[in-house]
Amino acid sequence: MPQMTADLLTPVVAWPLMLLAAWLAGEWLARRWHAPRVCAYGVVGLALSGLGLSQGVAAHAALGLLANMALALTLFELGYRINPRWLLRNPWLLVAGVAQGALTFAAVLWIGGQFGLALDQRLVLASLCVATSPAAVMRVTHELRSAGQVTERLLHLCALNCLLAVLLFKGVVGYWHLQTSGDVGKAAFNSVYVIVLSGVAGAALGVVAPALNRLATSSQSTTVTFAMCVLLLTGISQSLQLSPLLAALAFGAVARERRIMLSHAQRNFGVLGDVLSAFLFVFIGSLLSWSGLLGSLLLGAAVLAARSSVHTLVNLGIARVSGTTFRKGALTGMALMPMSAFAVLLLEESRLYGFALARDSLPVIVGLLVLLEVIAPWVTQRALLWAGEAQPEDA
Amino acid sequence: MALPPFAHSQALSLGVELELQLVNTVDFDLTSGANDLLELVSRKPFPGTVTPEMTQSMIEIATGIHTRHAGVLGELQAMRDTLVTACERLNIDLCGGGTHPFQRWSDQRVFSKPRFEQISQLYGYLAKQFTVFGQHVHVGCASGDDALFRPALERVRATAAEVDVQSVAGLDQRVAHATQLGEQRGVAGLDGGCDLDHALRHLGRDGAGERFAREQFQQVVGGRREIEVHGADELQFEFNAERQRIRFAEGLQRHVRSPRGGLHPPTAARAA
Numbered sequence: 001m002p003q004m005t006a007d008l009l010t011p012v013v014a015w016p017l018m019l020l021a022a023w024l025a026g027e028w029l030a031r032r033w034h035a036p037r038v039c040a041y042g043v044v045g046l047a048l049s050g051l052g053l054s055q056g057v058a059a060h061a062a063l064g065l066l067a068n069m070a071l072a073l074t075l076f077e078l079g080y081r082i083n084p085r086w087l088l089r090n091p092w093l094l095v096a097g098v099a100q101g102a103l104t105f106a107a108v109l110w111i112g113g114q115f116g117l118a119l120d121q122r123l124v125l126a127s128l129c130v131a132t133s134p135a136a137v138m139r140v141t142h143e144l145r146s147a148g149q150v151t152e153r154l155l156h157l158c159a160l161n162c163l164l165a166v167l168l169f170k171g172v173v174g175y176w177h178l179q180t181s182g183d184v185g186k187a188a189f190n191s192v193y194v195i196v197l198s199g200v201a202g203a204a205l206g207v208v209a210p211a212l213n214r215l216a217t218s219s220q221s222t223t224v225t226f227a228m229c230v231l232l233l234t235g236i237s238q239s240l241q242l243s244p245l246l247a248a249l250a251f252g253a254v255a256r257e258r259r260i261m262l263s264h265a266q267r268n269f270g271v272l273g274d275v276l277s278a279f280l281f282v283f284i285g286s287l288l289s290w291s292g293l294l295g296s297l298l299l300g301a302a303v304l305a306a307r308s309s310v311h312t313l314v315n316l317g318i319a320r321v322s323g324t325t326f327r328k329g330a331l332t333g334m335a336l337m338p339m340s341a342f343a344v345l346l347l348e349e350s351r352l353y354g355f356a357l358a359r360d361s362l363p364v365i366v367g368l369l370v371l372l373e374v375i376a377p378w379v380t381q382r383a384l385l386w387a388g389e390a391q392p393e394d395a
Numbered sequence: 396m397a398l399p400p401f402a403h404s405q406a407l408s409l410g411v412e413l414e415l416q417l418v419n420t421v422d423f424d425l426t427s428g429a430n431d432l433l434e435l436v437s438r439k440p441f442p443g444t445v446t447p448e449m450t451q452s453m454i455e456i457a458t459g460i461h462t463r464h465a466g467v468l469g470e471l472q473a474m475r476d477t478l479v480t481a482c483e484r485l486n487i488d489l490c491g492g493g494t495h496p497f498q499r500w501s502d503q504r505v506f507s508k509p510r511f512e513q514i515s516q517l518y519g520y521l522a523k524q525f526t527v528f529g530q531h532v533h534v535g536c537a538s539g540d541d542a543l544f545r546p547a548l549e550r551v552r553a554t555a556a557e558v559d560v561q562s563v564a565g566l567d568q569r570v571a572h573a574t575q576l577g578e579q580r581g582v583a584g585l586d587g588g589c590d591l592d593h594a595l596r597h598l599g600r601d602g603a604g605e606r607f608a609r610e611q612f613q614q615v616v617g618g619r620r621e622i623e624v625h626g627a628d629e630l631q632f633e634f635n636a637e638r639q640r641i642r643f644a645e646g647l648q649r650h651v652r653s654p655r656g657g658l659h660p661p662t663a664a665r666a667a
Contacts, residue, residue, distance in 0.1 A: 080421070081421055083420050083421075083486055086420070086483075086486040089483045089484065090483075090484050090486075145502055147419070147426045147427040147428070147451075148426075148427055148428060148430070148431060149428075149431045149485060152485070152486045156486075256421070322484070323431075323435050323481075323484035323485055324431065324434075324435075324485075325434060328431075388430065388507075389427065391504060
């Protein structure tokens with residue numbers, strides 16, 4: 001019997017089982033407590049890690065690719081939702097994005113110094129903290145079917161934060177390569193090359209995809225076409241050591257300009273998106289080790305407070321001049337809290353490309369990631385509800 | 396319940412109300428943006444009136460009272476420009492007219508205002524389902540009579556025109572074997588109807604014509620009533636299936652249209 005149990009608890013069985021458990025937990029949480037489902041997914045992933053069932057999961061290339069694909073689908077849709085003309089007509093949003101990125105970077109860099117972290121780890125931490133996780137944001141807004149200024153600003157600032165985070169992080173990686181190996185070429189490859197080519201790859205597919213879509217015969221086929229393209233782009237990006245996340249964001253932004261319409265029913269890629277989202281959050285949770293969790297909680301709480309304060313104050317400051325109310329500006333800042341999924345995958349992707357510091361950085365920020373994984377989606381949901389941009393019964 | 400006093404308006408003055416759609420810039424589906432848009436436009440004077448409507452994806456604009464077309468048009472254009480500028484700051488698009496082709500009514504949110512919430516409670520989901528975006532053009536009338544009389548006479552004219560043909564068709568048969576029915580009375584009714592039609596064309600310009608039309612209106616109504624009474628009386632005497640059949644056939648024979656259109660004048664014929 002014990003042998004049978006051990007045989008059953010292989011990753012081939014354990015993962016689908018945990019995914020099912022995560023799904024059911026998410027449905028129960030939504031029905032009983034009206035909380036976002038993704039909170040439950042993250043908790044199940046953490047449980048998977050705590051039970052020791054996720055050992056070696058990081059080494060599973062297939063799981064990592066699947067997680068990247070899941071996040072790439074979300075980033076594609078986020079890029080699709082972004083209206084660059086709005087950013088030009090209302091430049092205060094661009095100002096807010098850059099300001100909160102710069103201030104967050106500076107604040108976290110300083111806090112890391114107060115906790116005695118090495119400079120390179122502080123740089124990694126600071127660049128990651130600029131990001132806002134699109135996975136949690138898109139799932140929560142989709143569940144609530146929210147609409148309004150807080151929702152619009154949340155999505156646009158999330159995209160800006162992700163873009164800035166990738167730029168800063170790749171810059172840190174390039175700097176690290178320069179410091180450790182002195183190889184300028186390697187430093188440039190891991191920073192400039194990755195950023196530029198990722199954007200070009202995504203944009204190129206955004207130009208080509210409409211031609212592929214003409215072969216589709218129904219609206220459902222449109223969704224499948226774009227999903228397949230995102231999966232292809234993720235595979236190509238990973239093979240060429242590009243950033244699949246940046247490529248997917250560029251793909252979505254260019255596809256929008258080509259005016260390929262995704263209907264309301266196809267948002268979040270329907271059932272495929274639901275399954276992959278559950279997997280993504282479980283995967284992220286499973287990567288977070290419990291060892292060192294307690295020790296990093298204090299750092300995590302301090303960084304969380306700094307991040308939230310910067311987001312709230314910056315958006316409060318530009319609220320009135322950018323056309324909304326102070327209340328909605330503050331709630332926008334509050335809603336920008338999620339971070340974990342994007343940060344973890346960005347770190348994981350760089351580790352695969354030879355960024356050794358990534359392995360050492362994860363335990364430092366595990367406390368922050370756990371806090372954000374569990375509570376940040378709920379905070380985003382509350383912000384949207386308090387803004388009146390979702391019906392209470394939708395929560 | 397007594398009606399309230401009719402609000403006097405300058406004759407033929409104009410005002411326009413227009414309901415607009417608020418759509419997103421992604422797939423142009425309806426979006427809940429009324430609160431944000433109204434708050435933004437309230438910061439500066441608005442050239443007209445803008446108010447919320449039943450759901451958060453609708454707004455209504457209204458012009459003032461104008462006497463010239465150019466004034467109405469100018470005010471509508473100013474309101475449009477102001478709203479478009481505001482919408483550009485909020486990542487919303489404006490769309491007008493009719494209904495939205497693919498909106499999901501269950502996603503619409505009722506605007507938080509007591510009147511709309513009351514309607515929503517009264518009609519449930521229907522309040523969201525019947526989301527239409529109409530335009531009303533209000534034309535001023537000097538008095539309640541003007542406001543009521545015109546539509547009634549229009550309807551009478553239309554009705555009289557139909558009854559003219561029917562009355563002639565029925566009259567043809569009835570006169571043939573209804574000796575009590577005065578042919579002059581029926582013709583007078585028809586003549587009154589024709590005169591009424593002519594009079595109503597000039598109603599807007601001719602007070603005397605209005606009085607004449609009023610008289611003719613009464614005559615036609617009276618004539619119709621008398622015709623139908625006699626017809627009913629006649630039918631009661633004709634309650635015999637065989638005689639009905641023969642009568643119907645004779646009526647068909649007599650109803651031959653002239654090459655020039657219209658009907659032959661009724662001819663006297665003996666009932667079977």
